[in-house]
Amino acid sequence: MKIAIIDYGAGNVKSVQFALNRLGFEGILSADPAFILNADKVIFPGVGAANAAMKKLRESGLDQIIPILKQPVLGICLGMQLLCNYSEEGNTDGLGIFDVAVKKFPADNKIPQMGWNTIHNLKSPLFDGISENEYVYLVHSFYAEKIENTIATTKYGLDYASALQKDNFFGVQFHPEKSGKTGEKILGNFLKIEL
Template sequence: MKLSIVNYGAGNIKSIQFAFQRLGYDAILTDNPEEIITSDKVIFPGVGEASSAMVKLQQSGLDQLIPTLKQPVLGICLGMQLMCSHSEEGDTTGLGIFDVNVKRFSNKVKVPQMGWNTISNLKSDLFKGIKEKEYMYLVHSYYAEQCEASIATSDYELEYASALENDNFFGVQFHPEKSSKAGEQLLKNFLKL
């Protein structure tokens, strides 16, 4: 199986590569459109700030490529947020794969949310073998609002979409590569999609 991790300089790639290596797969890190198009599965990661990440995607043309992909695509953390319509972070127009806006948590709670939180209302093959209220690891100051595409929710100040699905596109706000056995199970499920 050919696995590609979209390389656009948005950090934390090694831990994702190691997570797939533990499952017996080598994921290539690439910004080459041909490599990405011919992959069986595509991972769209991201750690950092939305507007500067979007500029990097635009400079490489990946902002045009990603929404046209036909194979399963998994956005992680900032990757998921960039797949949404708009983010308050840097007033950023996203890729529009998920018809939902990304908002900032208020100052009434500690920002960023950092650490373990539960996921609920699981509604996808992505969560096969993962139980309700399972803990996943998160680090984020912005969240996707509840919407039709929501396939999991978490609660931090309010209930928000911690995972999204639209056709062959999936997004998770948490870091499966840092979420112990449940995160590993999610990556296995993604590879079977």
């Protein structure tokens, strides 16, 4: 299986590669549109600020490639947020896959949310074999609001979308590569998804 990890200088990609290796797969870091378009699965990681990350995607032309991908795509953390319409972080327009805004947690929340929290209302093959209220690892100050494409929620002061799915696009706010056996199972489920 050919797994492309989108390389745009804004991802914690080594931990994603190690997690794939533990599952017996190799993830290849690439910014080459032809390679990404022809991969069996695409992982779109992200750590950092939305506006800087979108700038890098535009400079490389990957902002034009990602929305036309037809194979299963998994956005992780900032990668998921960039698949949304808009982020309040840096007043940034995203890729518009998910019709939702990414907002900053209210001031009465401790920001960032950092550490382990639970996922609920699981609704996708991504979560096959995962129980309600399993713990996953999160680090973020911005969140996607719940919409009809929400496939998991998390409570942190408010309920928000911790996972989204539309067609071949999946997004998780948490870091499956840092979420122990639960995260490994979710990554494994993603690799099994056939469209």
